Amino acid sequence: xxxxxxxPIDVVAAVIVSDSGILATQRSHGEFKDRWEFxxxxxxxxxxxxxxxxxxxxxxxxxEIRIDSFIDIVDYSYPDFRIRxxxxxxxxxxxxxxxxxxxxxKWLKQDELSSIEWLxxxxxxxxxxxxxxxxxxxxxxxxxxxYTYLEKGHFGLIEKSxxxxxxxxxxxxxxxxxxxxxxxxxxxxxxxxRAVPGITVGHEMVGVVExxxxxxxxxKPGDRVTVNVETYCGExxxxxxxxxxxxxxxxGGWALGCRIDGGQTEYVRVPHADMGLNRIPDxxxxxxxxxxxxxxxxxxxxxxxxxxxxxxxxLIIGAGPTGICTLECTMLKNPGKIIVCExxxxxxxxxxxxxxxVFVVKPESxxxxxxxQSAHGGADVVMEVAGADDTFRLAWECARPNAIVTxxxxxxxxxxxxxxxxxxxxxxxxxxxxxxxxxxxxxxLIAEGKIDTxxxxxxxxxxxxxxxxxxxxxxxxxGVIKVAVEGKHN
Ligand SMILES: [Zn+2]
Ligand SMILES: [Zn+2]
Numbered sequence: 001x002x003x004x005x006x007x008p009i010d011v012v013a014a015v016i017v018s019d020s021g022i023l024a025t026q027r028s029h030g031e032f033k034d035r036w037e038f039x040x041x042x043x044x045x046x047x048x049x050x051x052x053x054x055x056x057x058x059x060x061x062x063x064e065i066r067i068d069s070f071i072d073i074v075d076y077s078y079p080d081f082r083i084r085x086x087x088x089x090x091x092x093x094x095x096x097x098x099x100x101x102x103x104x105x106k107w108l109k110q111d112e113l114s115s116i117e118w119l120x121x122x123x124x125x126x127x128x129x130x131x132x133x134x135x136x137x138x139x140x141x142x143x144x145x146x147y148t149y150l151e152k153g154h155f156g157l158i159e160k161s162x163x164x165x166x167x168x169x170x171x172x173x174x175x176x177x178x179x180x181x182x183x184x185x186x187x188x189x190x191x192x193x194r195a196v197p198g199i200t201v202g203h204e205m206v207g208v209v210e211x212x213x214x215x216x217x218x219x220k221p222g223d224r225v226t227v228n229v230e231t232y233c234g235e236x237x238x239x240x241x242x243x244x245x246x247x248x249x250x251x252g253g254w255a256l257g258c259r260i261d262g263g264q265t266e267y268v269r270v271p272h273a274d275m276g277l278n279r280i281p282d283x284x285x286x287x288x289x290x291x292x293x294x295x296x297x298x299x300x301x302x303x304x305x306x307x308x309x310x311x312x313x314x315l316i317i318g319a320g321p322t323g324i325c326t327l328e329c330t331m332l333k334n335p336g337k338i339i340v341c342e343x344x345x346x347x348x349x350x351x352x353x354x355x356x357x358v359f360v361v362k363p364e365s366x367x368x369x370x371x372x373q374s375a376h377g378g379a380d381v382v383m384e385v386a387g388a389d390d391t392f393r394l395a396w397e398c399a400r401p402n403a404i405v406t407x408x409x410x411x412x413x414x415x416x417x418x419x420x421x422x423x424x425x426x427x428x429x430x431x432x433x434x435x436x437x438x439x440x441x442x443x444x445l446i447a448e449g450k451i452d453t454x455x456x457x458x459x460x461x462x463x464x465x466x467x468x469x470x471x472x473x474x475x476x477x478x479g480v481i482k483v484a485v486e487g488k489h490n
Pocket of ligand 1: 102181182183184203204229294
Protein backbone atom coordinates (compact mmCIF):
# COMPACT_ATOMS: atom_id res chain seq x y z
CA UNK A 1 0.00 0.00 0.00
CA UNK A 2 1.28 3.39 -0.91
CA UNK A 3 1.02 5.75 2.03
CA UNK A 4 1.64 9.15 0.46
CA UNK A 5 -2.04 10.02 0.23
CA UNK A 6 -3.07 8.49 3.54
CA UNK A 7 -4.07 10.98 6.20
CA PRO A 8 -1.37 10.90 8.86
CA ILE A 9 -2.05 9.86 12.42
CA ASP A 10 -1.12 12.68 14.80
CA VAL A 11 1.15 11.53 17.59
CA VAL A 12 2.95 13.42 20.37
CA ALA A 13 6.31 12.68 21.93
CA ALA A 14 7.94 14.09 25.07
CA VAL A 15 11.65 14.73 25.22
CA ILE A 16 11.85 14.80 29.00
CA VAL A 17 14.97 16.63 30.10
CA SER A 18 16.34 16.52 33.63
CA ASP A 19 19.67 16.84 35.41
CA SER A 20 20.19 13.13 34.68
CA GLY A 21 19.82 13.59 30.94
CA ILE A 22 17.15 12.85 28.37
CA LEU A 23 14.60 10.12 28.95
CA ALA A 24 14.38 7.20 26.52
CA THR A 25 11.90 4.37 27.07
CA GLN A 26 12.08 0.86 25.65
CA ARG A 27 9.06 -0.75 24.02
CA SER A 28 7.84 -3.96 25.60
CA HIS A 29 5.67 -5.34 22.81
CA GLY A 30 4.70 -5.20 19.16
CA GLU A 31 6.61 -5.01 15.95
CA PHE A 32 9.25 -2.70 17.42
CA LYS A 33 9.71 -4.55 20.72
CA ASP A 34 12.96 -3.55 22.48
CA ARG A 35 13.46 -0.45 20.34
CA TRP A 36 13.76 2.90 22.12
CA GLU A 37 11.42 5.84 21.83
CA PHE A 38 10.43 9.10 23.43
CA UNK A 39 7.30 8.45 25.51
CA UNK A 40 4.02 9.77 24.14
CA UNK A 41 1.10 8.57 22.07
CA UNK A 42 -1.84 9.33 19.86
CA UNK A 43 -3.70 12.64 19.99
CA UNK A 44 -7.37 11.89 20.66
CA UNK A 45 -10.12 13.83 18.85
CA UNK A 46 -10.69 17.21 20.47
CA UNK A 47 -7.32 17.28 22.20
CA UNK A 48 -4.51 19.72 21.54
CA UNK A 49 -1.06 18.13 21.17
CA UNK A 50 -0.11 19.61 24.55
CA UNK A 51 -3.16 18.14 26.28
CA UNK A 52 -2.52 14.76 24.69
CA UNK A 53 1.08 14.80 25.82
CA UNK A 54 0.30 15.60 29.44
CA UNK A 55 -2.38 12.87 29.49
CA UNK A 56 -0.20 10.25 27.78
CA UNK A 57 2.76 10.81 30.10
CA UNK A 58 0.49 10.64 33.12
CA UNK A 59 -0.92 7.32 31.86
CA UNK A 60 2.39 5.79 30.75
CA UNK A 61 4.80 6.98 33.40
CA UNK A 62 2.58 8.20 36.24
CA UNK A 63 4.25 11.63 36.38
CA GLU A 64 3.14 15.20 35.81
CA ILE A 65 5.16 17.09 33.25
CA ARG A 66 5.46 20.66 32.16
CA ILE A 67 5.90 21.44 28.48
CA ASP A 68 8.85 23.79 28.13
CA SER A 69 9.22 24.15 24.41
CA PHE A 70 8.10 22.93 21.02
CA ILE A 71 10.91 21.14 19.16
CA ASP A 72 9.67 19.91 15.81
CA ILE A 73 7.02 18.09 13.79
CA VAL A 74 8.29 15.17 11.75
CA ASP A 75 6.44 13.02 9.22
CA TYR A 76 7.22 9.36 8.92
CA SER A 77 5.70 6.73 6.63
CA TYR A 78 5.55 3.19 7.86
CA PRO A 79 4.64 0.55 5.25
CA ASP A 80 0.90 0.91 5.77
CA PHE A 81 0.39 4.11 7.72
CA ARG A 82 1.85 7.55 8.21
CA ILE A 83 2.44 9.37 11.43
CA ARG A 84 2.99 13.01 12.12
CA UNK A 85 5.02 13.27 15.30
CA UNK A 86 4.77 16.47 17.37
CA UNK A 87 7.82 16.69 19.62
CA UNK A 88 8.07 18.83 22.74
CA UNK A 89 10.77 19.39 25.35
CA UNK A 90 9.37 18.77 28.81
CA UNK A 91 10.39 18.55 32.43
CA UNK A 92 9.02 16.55 35.31
CA UNK A 93 6.87 18.54 37.70
CA UNK A 94 5.93 15.86 40.19
CA UNK A 95 5.79 12.13 40.74
CA UNK A 96 8.25 9.26 40.35
CA UNK A 97 8.44 7.47 37.04
CA UNK A 98 6.59 4.15 37.06
CA UNK A 99 6.84 2.16 33.85
CA UNK A 100 3.43 0.89 32.81
CA UNK A 101 3.79 0.24 29.10
CA UNK A 102 7.55 0.00 28.75
CA UNK A 103 10.23 -2.51 29.53
CA UNK A 104 12.91 -0.17 30.79
CA UNK A 105 14.18 3.39 30.69
CA LYS A 106 17.48 5.20 30.30
CA TRP A 107 18.61 8.74 30.97
CA LEU A 108 20.93 9.63 28.14
CA LYS A 109 23.49 12.40 28.06
CA GLN A 110 23.44 14.40 24.88
CA ASP A 111 26.43 12.54 23.41
CA GLU A 112 24.78 9.18 24.12
CA LEU A 113 21.69 9.87 22.02
CA SER A 114 22.91 7.80 19.08
CA SER A 115 24.12 4.89 21.23
CA ILE A 116 20.76 3.08 21.25
CA GLU A 117 18.40 1.75 18.62
CA TRP A 118 15.50 4.17 18.26
CA LEU A 119 12.18 3.68 16.57
CA UNK A 120 12.47 4.99 12.98
CA UNK A 121 10.28 8.04 13.55
CA UNK A 122 12.08 8.97 16.77
CA UNK A 123 15.44 8.68 15.03
CA UNK A 124 14.54 11.41 12.55
CA UNK A 125 13.77 13.76 15.48
CA UNK A 126 17.48 13.78 16.37
CA UNK A 127 18.72 16.67 14.20
CA UNK A 128 16.04 18.99 15.57
CA UNK A 129 16.70 17.76 19.09
CA UNK A 130 20.45 18.33 18.78
CA UNK A 131 19.73 21.83 17.57
CA UNK A 132 17.32 22.47 20.44
CA UNK A 133 19.74 21.17 23.07
CA UNK A 134 22.53 23.24 21.58
CA UNK A 135 20.51 26.41 22.01
CA UNK A 136 19.16 25.99 25.51
CA UNK A 137 20.97 27.72 28.27
CA UNK A 138 18.82 27.94 31.33
CA UNK A 139 19.63 30.95 33.44
CA UNK A 140 19.10 29.59 36.94
CA UNK A 141 18.86 33.09 38.38
CA UNK A 142 15.77 33.86 36.36
CA UNK A 143 13.77 30.86 37.54
CA UNK A 144 12.16 30.16 40.89
CA UNK A 145 10.06 27.42 42.43
CA UNK A 146 6.37 28.32 42.46
CA TYR A 147 3.58 26.32 44.08
CA THR A 148 1.10 26.07 41.25
CA TYR A 149 -2.52 25.10 40.63
CA LEU A 150 -1.96 22.43 37.96
CA GLU A 151 -5.53 21.19 37.64
CA LYS A 152 -8.47 20.29 39.86
CA GLY A 153 -7.13 18.28 42.79
CA HIS A 154 -3.46 18.99 42.07
CA PHE A 155 -0.97 21.62 43.16
CA GLY A 156 2.73 21.20 42.46
CA LEU A 157 6.03 23.01 43.03
CA ILE A 158 7.29 23.85 39.54
CA GLU A 159 9.88 26.18 38.10
CA LYS A 160 8.70 29.50 36.71
CA SER A 161 10.37 32.64 35.51
CA UNK A 162 10.90 35.39 38.06
CA UNK A 163 8.15 37.97 37.41
CA UNK A 164 8.91 41.41 36.04
CA UNK A 165 7.13 44.77 36.01
CA UNK A 166 4.30 44.84 33.45
CA UNK A 167 2.50 48.06 34.40
CA UNK A 168 4.22 51.08 35.90
CA UNK A 169 1.89 50.66 38.91
CA UNK A 170 3.40 47.21 39.68
CA UNK A 171 5.90 46.22 42.30
CA UNK A 172 7.94 43.04 42.50
CA UNK A 173 8.06 41.75 46.07
CA UNK A 174 10.50 39.15 47.34
CA UNK A 175 8.36 36.92 49.53
CA UNK A 176 9.98 36.35 52.92
CA UNK A 177 7.05 34.63 54.61
CA UNK A 178 3.76 33.26 53.29
CA UNK A 179 0.91 31.20 54.62
CA UNK A 180 -1.73 28.76 53.44
CA UNK A 181 -5.38 29.76 53.61
CA UNK A 182 -8.52 27.66 53.43
CA UNK A 183 -9.27 29.50 50.17
CA UNK A 184 -6.17 27.86 48.67
CA UNK A 185 -7.77 24.51 49.46
CA UNK A 186 -11.00 25.69 47.83
CA UNK A 187 -8.99 26.40 44.67
CA UNK A 188 -7.33 23.01 44.85
CA UNK A 189 -10.69 21.28 45.02
CA UNK A 190 -12.14 23.25 42.16
CA UNK A 191 -14.68 25.25 44.17
CA UNK A 192 -13.31 28.62 43.01
CA UNK A 193 -14.41 28.65 39.36
CA ARG A 194 -12.59 31.88 38.55
CA ALA A 195 -9.24 30.43 39.66
CA VAL A 196 -7.02 29.96 36.63
CA PRO A 197 -5.08 26.69 36.28
CA GLY A 198 -1.36 27.38 35.98
CA ILE A 199 -1.31 30.27 38.44
CA THR A 200 0.96 30.31 41.46
CA VAL A 201 -1.26 30.03 44.51
CA GLY A 202 -1.00 31.92 47.81
CA HIS A 203 -2.44 35.27 48.81
CA GLU A 204 -1.18 35.67 52.38
CA MET A 205 2.35 36.97 52.41
CA VAL A 206 4.86 39.53 53.55
CA GLY A 207 8.11 40.45 51.88
CA VAL A 208 10.59 43.05 50.75
CA VAL A 209 10.02 45.33 47.78
CA GLU A 210 12.55 44.43 45.12
CA UNK A 211 11.53 46.70 42.26
CA UNK A 212 8.77 49.25 41.54
CA UNK A 213 7.25 50.76 38.40
CA UNK A 214 7.64 54.50 37.78
CA UNK A 215 4.06 55.22 38.92
CA UNK A 216 4.54 53.68 42.39
CA UNK A 217 5.13 56.29 45.09
CA UNK A 218 4.14 54.82 48.46
CA UNK A 219 6.79 52.08 48.64
CA LYS A 220 10.36 51.77 47.40
CA PRO A 221 12.86 48.93 46.96
CA GLY A 222 14.04 47.64 50.32
CA ASP A 223 10.76 48.39 52.15
CA ARG A 224 9.32 45.54 54.20
CA VAL A 225 5.66 45.22 53.29
CA THR A 226 2.46 43.30 53.81
CA VAL A 227 0.70 42.27 50.62
CA ASN A 228 -3.06 42.75 50.51
CA VAL A 229 -5.18 39.83 49.31
CA GLU A 230 -7.07 42.36 47.21
CA THR A 231 -5.44 44.39 44.51
CA TYR A 232 -7.49 47.52 43.83
CA CYS A 233 -7.19 50.69 41.81
CA GLY A 234 -8.18 53.24 44.47
CA GLU A 235 -9.91 55.33 41.81
CA UNK A 236 -13.20 53.68 40.80
CA UNK A 237 -16.58 54.30 42.46
CA UNK A 238 -16.28 51.26 44.71
CA UNK A 239 -12.70 51.95 45.78
CA UNK A 240 -13.53 55.58 46.60
CA UNK A 241 -16.30 54.33 48.89
CA UNK A 242 -14.04 51.82 50.60
CA UNK A 243 -15.60 48.81 48.86
CA UNK A 244 -12.28 47.66 47.46
CA UNK A 245 -13.47 44.07 47.17
CA UNK A 246 -15.66 45.28 44.32
CA UNK A 247 -12.99 47.32 42.52
CA UNK A 248 -13.86 47.51 38.84
CA UNK A 249 -10.28 47.28 37.58
CA UNK A 250 -9.51 44.05 35.66
CA UNK A 251 -6.99 43.24 38.40
CA GLY A 252 -9.39 44.40 41.14
CA GLY A 253 -10.56 42.22 44.02
CA TRP A 254 -9.06 38.85 44.86
CA ALA A 255 -6.70 38.30 41.94
CA LEU A 256 -3.40 37.28 43.57
CA GLY A 257 -3.07 33.54 43.80
CA CYS A 258 -6.43 33.12 42.06
CA ARG A 259 -6.46 34.85 38.67
CA ILE A 260 -2.81 36.02 38.63
CA ASP A 261 0.34 34.51 40.14
CA GLY A 262 0.38 34.65 43.94
CA GLY A 263 2.85 34.34 46.76
CA GLN A 264 3.75 30.72 47.51
CA THR A 265 7.01 31.28 45.68
CA GLU A 266 10.06 33.57 45.84
CA TYR A 267 8.87 36.66 43.97
CA VAL A 268 5.42 38.04 43.28
CA ARG A 269 4.24 40.84 41.00
CA VAL A 270 1.72 43.04 42.81
CA PRO A 271 -0.46 45.27 40.57
CA HIS A 272 -1.58 48.64 42.00
CA ALA A 273 1.29 48.45 44.46
CA ASP A 274 0.47 51.84 45.99
CA MET A 275 -2.86 50.41 47.18
CA GLY A 276 -2.04 46.79 47.96
CA LEU A 277 1.27 47.13 49.80
CA ASN A 278 1.62 48.48 53.32
CA ARG A 279 4.92 49.22 54.99
CA ILE A 280 5.62 47.09 58.06
CA PRO A 281 6.65 49.34 60.97
CA ASP A 282 10.12 48.81 62.44
CA UNK A 283 9.91 46.45 65.36
CA UNK A 284 7.05 44.42 63.85
CA UNK A 285 8.27 40.99 62.72
CA UNK A 286 7.25 39.11 59.58
CA UNK A 287 5.33 36.63 61.73
CA UNK A 288 3.44 39.43 63.48
CA UNK A 289 2.51 40.96 60.13
CA UNK A 290 1.85 37.75 58.20
CA UNK A 291 -1.96 37.78 58.42
CA UNK A 292 -2.52 41.52 57.99
CA UNK A 293 -3.42 41.36 54.29
CA UNK A 294 -6.01 38.59 54.48
CA UNK A 295 -7.51 36.95 57.56
CA UNK A 296 -6.67 39.81 59.90
CA UNK A 297 -8.04 42.32 57.40
CA UNK A 298 -11.15 40.15 57.31
CA UNK A 299 -11.51 40.07 61.09
CA UNK A 300 -10.96 43.82 61.31
CA UNK A 301 -13.50 44.53 58.60
CA UNK A 302 -16.06 42.18 60.18
CA UNK A 303 -15.72 43.87 63.56
CA UNK A 304 -15.94 47.31 61.92
CA UNK A 305 -19.10 46.71 59.89
CA UNK A 306 -20.83 44.95 62.79
CA UNK A 307 -21.23 48.26 64.69
CA UNK A 308 -20.28 46.80 68.07
CA UNK A 309 -21.15 48.96 71.09
CA UNK A 310 -19.81 48.99 74.64
CA UNK A 311 -22.32 46.86 76.48
CA UNK A 312 -23.10 44.51 73.65
CA UNK A 313 -23.06 40.75 73.87
CA UNK A 314 -21.21 39.60 70.76
CA LEU A 315 -21.39 36.06 69.47
CA ILE A 316 -18.62 34.82 67.15
CA ILE A 317 -19.38 31.48 65.51
CA GLY A 318 -16.21 29.62 64.55
CA ALA A 319 -12.75 29.76 66.13
CA GLY A 320 -10.69 28.88 63.10
CA PRO A 321 -7.92 31.29 62.02
CA THR A 322 -10.36 33.91 60.69
CA GLY A 323 -12.60 33.46 63.73
CA ILE A 324 -9.64 34.16 66.01
CA CYS A 325 -8.68 37.23 63.99
CA THR A 326 -12.29 38.41 64.25
CA LEU A 327 -12.13 37.83 68.01
CA GLU A 328 -8.90 39.87 68.31
CA CYS A 329 -10.52 42.78 66.48
CA THR A 330 -13.81 42.49 68.37
CA MET A 331 -11.93 42.78 71.66
CA LEU A 332 -10.63 46.18 70.53
CA LYS A 333 -14.24 47.41 70.55
CA ASN A 334 -14.66 46.56 74.24
CA PRO A 335 -18.09 44.94 74.11
CA GLY A 336 -19.72 43.79 77.36
CA LYS A 337 -19.39 40.08 76.64
CA ILE A 338 -17.90 37.95 73.92
CA ILE A 339 -19.07 34.40 73.30
CA VAL A 340 -17.18 32.13 70.92
CA CYS A 341 -18.98 29.09 69.55
CA GLU A 342 -16.74 26.25 68.36
CA UNK A 343 -17.02 22.49 68.14
CA UNK A 344 -13.37 21.39 67.90
CA UNK A 345 -11.83 20.52 71.29
CA UNK A 346 -8.41 21.71 70.11
CA UNK A 347 -9.74 25.09 69.10
CA UNK A 348 -11.80 25.42 72.29
CA UNK A 349 -8.62 24.79 74.28
CA UNK A 350 -6.78 27.40 72.18
CA UNK A 351 -9.40 30.07 72.90
CA UNK A 352 -9.44 29.24 76.62
CA UNK A 353 -5.67 29.45 76.81
CA UNK A 354 -5.20 32.71 74.91
CA UNK A 355 -8.45 34.55 75.63
CA UNK A 356 -9.46 33.66 79.20
CA UNK A 357 -12.07 36.44 79.42
CA VAL A 358 -14.14 35.05 76.59
CA PHE A 359 -16.99 32.53 76.95
CA VAL A 360 -16.49 29.42 74.83
CA VAL A 361 -19.39 27.15 74.01
CA LYS A 362 -20.16 24.21 71.75
CA PRO A 363 -22.86 24.61 69.07
CA GLU A 364 -25.41 22.44 70.91
CA SER A 365 -25.32 24.68 73.99
CA UNK A 366 -24.74 27.94 72.15
CA UNK A 367 -28.28 29.26 72.07
CA UNK A 368 -28.85 28.62 75.80
CA UNK A 369 -25.63 30.35 76.82
CA UNK A 370 -26.33 33.33 74.56
CA UNK A 371 -29.82 33.76 76.08
CA UNK A 372 -28.36 33.54 79.58
CA GLN A 373 -25.63 36.08 78.83
CA SER A 374 -27.65 38.68 76.95
CA ALA A 375 -30.03 41.29 78.30
CA HIS A 376 -32.52 41.38 75.44
CA GLY A 377 -33.23 37.84 74.31
CA GLY A 378 -30.19 37.25 72.14
CA ALA A 379 -26.83 38.56 71.05
CA ASP A 380 -26.65 42.20 69.98
CA VAL A 381 -24.17 41.28 67.28
CA VAL A 382 -23.52 37.91 65.69
CA MET A 383 -20.55 37.21 63.44
CA GLU A 384 -20.77 33.95 61.50
CA VAL A 385 -17.24 32.85 60.60
CA ALA A 386 -17.72 29.08 60.50
CA GLY A 387 -19.52 28.37 57.24
CA ALA A 388 -20.71 24.93 58.33
CA ASP A 389 -24.02 23.39 57.26
CA ASP A 390 -26.09 24.69 60.13
CA THR A 391 -24.16 27.71 61.37
CA PHE A 392 -26.07 30.28 59.33
CA ARG A 393 -29.28 29.18 61.02
CA LEU A 394 -27.56 29.22 64.41
CA ALA A 395 -26.37 32.76 63.73
CA TRP A 396 -29.78 34.37 63.19
CA GLU A 397 -31.47 32.21 65.84
CA CYS A 398 -29.02 33.51 68.46
CA ALA A 399 -29.54 37.15 67.46
CA ARG A 400 -31.87 39.44 69.43
CA PRO A 401 -34.50 41.47 67.58
CA ASN A 402 -32.89 44.30 65.57
CA ALA A 403 -29.45 42.75 65.90
CA ILE A 404 -26.76 42.86 63.23
CA VAL A 405 -25.77 39.48 61.82
CA THR A 406 -22.53 39.63 59.85
CA UNK A 407 -21.81 36.68 57.62
CA UNK A 408 -18.08 36.43 57.02
CA UNK A 409 -18.09 32.73 56.18
CA UNK A 410 -17.86 31.38 52.66
CA UNK A 411 -20.33 28.51 52.25
CA UNK A 412 -20.00 25.52 49.98
CA UNK A 413 -23.78 25.38 49.54
CA UNK A 414 -26.67 27.84 49.27
CA UNK A 415 -28.27 28.77 52.59
CA UNK A 416 -31.94 29.06 53.54
CA UNK A 417 -33.28 32.44 54.53
CA UNK A 418 -36.60 31.43 56.16
CA UNK A 419 -38.15 34.87 56.26
CA UNK A 420 -41.45 33.76 57.87
CA UNK A 421 -39.50 32.37 60.85
CA UNK A 422 -37.60 35.59 61.36
CA UNK A 423 -40.48 37.97 60.63
CA UNK A 424 -40.64 40.58 63.34
CA UNK A 425 -37.06 40.01 64.42
CA UNK A 426 -36.09 42.88 62.11
CA UNK A 427 -32.54 41.67 61.63
CA UNK A 428 -29.87 43.40 59.61
CA UNK A 429 -27.70 41.01 57.62
CA UNK A 430 -24.30 42.04 56.34
CA UNK A 431 -22.60 39.62 54.00
CA UNK A 432 -19.71 39.22 51.66
CA UNK A 433 -15.98 39.38 51.22
CA UNK A 434 -13.48 41.55 53.04
CA UNK A 435 -12.78 45.11 51.99
CA UNK A 436 -9.12 45.01 52.90
CA UNK A 437 -8.37 48.70 53.11
CA UNK A 438 -7.45 49.09 56.79
CA UNK A 439 -4.04 47.46 56.70
CA UNK A 440 -2.09 50.52 57.87
CA UNK A 441 -4.38 50.82 60.88
CA UNK A 442 -4.01 47.11 61.65
CA UNK A 443 -0.20 47.36 61.43
CA UNK A 444 -0.29 50.31 63.81
CA LEU A 445 -2.35 48.27 66.32
CA ILE A 446 0.13 45.40 66.03
CA ALA A 447 3.05 47.78 66.64
CA GLU A 448 1.23 49.06 69.75
CA GLY A 449 0.79 45.50 71.02
CA LYS A 450 -3.01 45.60 70.71
CA ILE A 451 -3.29 42.78 68.19
CA ASP A 452 -1.17 39.65 68.31
CA THR A 453 -1.90 36.78 65.96
CA UNK A 454 1.46 35.01 66.31
CA UNK A 455 -0.03 32.19 68.45
CA UNK A 456 -1.94 31.14 65.33
CA UNK A 457 1.33 30.10 63.70
CA UNK A 458 1.70 26.54 64.91
CA UNK A 459 3.95 25.17 62.15
CA UNK A 460 6.86 26.47 60.10
CA UNK A 461 8.22 25.14 56.79
CA UNK A 462 10.55 26.19 54.02
CA UNK A 463 9.23 26.66 50.49
CA UNK A 464 10.90 23.38 49.45
CA UNK A 465 8.65 21.59 51.92
CA UNK A 466 5.41 23.32 51.04
CA UNK A 467 3.87 20.02 49.95
CA UNK A 468 4.20 18.80 53.55
CA UNK A 469 2.84 22.10 54.85
CA UNK A 470 -0.28 21.56 52.75
CA UNK A 471 -0.63 17.98 53.94
CA UNK A 472 -0.56 19.08 57.58
CA UNK A 473 -2.84 22.09 57.03
CA UNK A 474 -5.36 20.33 54.82
CA UNK A 475 -5.73 17.31 57.09
CA UNK A 476 -5.66 19.39 60.27
CA UNK A 477 -2.88 17.20 61.64
CA UNK A 478 -0.88 17.87 64.80
CA GLY A 479 -3.01 20.71 66.18
CA VAL A 480 -2.26 22.94 63.21
CA ILE A 481 -3.93 26.33 63.02
CA LYS A 482 -1.78 28.22 60.53
CA VAL A 483 1.52 27.43 58.85
CA ALA A 484 4.27 29.87 57.96
CA VAL A 485 6.28 29.16 54.83
CA GLU A 486 9.69 30.81 54.65
CA GLY A 487 10.96 32.20 51.36
CA LYS A 488 14.18 30.70 50.05
CA HIS A 489 16.31 33.81 50.37
CA ASN A 490 15.98 34.14 54.13
ZN1 LIG B 1 -7.29 33.68 52.36
ZN1 LIG C 1 -11.14 50.33 42.08
